[in-house]
Amino acid sequence: MDISNYLYLSAILFTIGAVGVTIRRNAIVVFMCVELMLNACNLAFVTFSRLHGTLDGQVASFFTMVVAACEVVVGLAIIVTMYRSRRSASVDDASLLKR
Template sequence: MSVPGSWYLALSAVLFAMGALGVLVRRNVLIMFMCVELMLNAANLAFVTFARMLDDIGGEVLVFFVLVVAAAEVVVGLGIVVAIYRRRRSVVADDLRAMRG
């Protein structure tokens, strides 16, 4: 008894929508990063689902590249957030406009 691929795609769409809504609504930069990670994981779920449905390994290979990009985004993004927090004691996205050169 296997779960149909359409259910995985529906779950992926719901997760992606939740992440996109979180990025648009929330102002805390850490929450925004978590929402971006949720969107990337939703895309990974869709890639793996399509790879399974089409019996092709290409989607699973693409997931590894997305994971590498997500890891790099976390390292660079959290480094910037920690540097901003040390200077301003706040990580609200509206306050970051003052950082423009």
């Protein structure tokens, strides 16, 4: 099997994640789509690691996971705060910037 298939998969998942971020309104789903994009990147990293025969890609992937964990913690806290004040998790409701 050609190893580049993993990369194609990674690209496809990333793109689907991007679409999800732009079209879904539920903040939690949007957030999950962001996680999907990060995971797609991780897959690419791991594949590159194998391609080049070094562990640097895996280390990068590891760091991505750590940062993603941080992001989830803060992001979910923001969603909770938002939900608490507006009783809604829709990102479209938080559109006060235009005024």
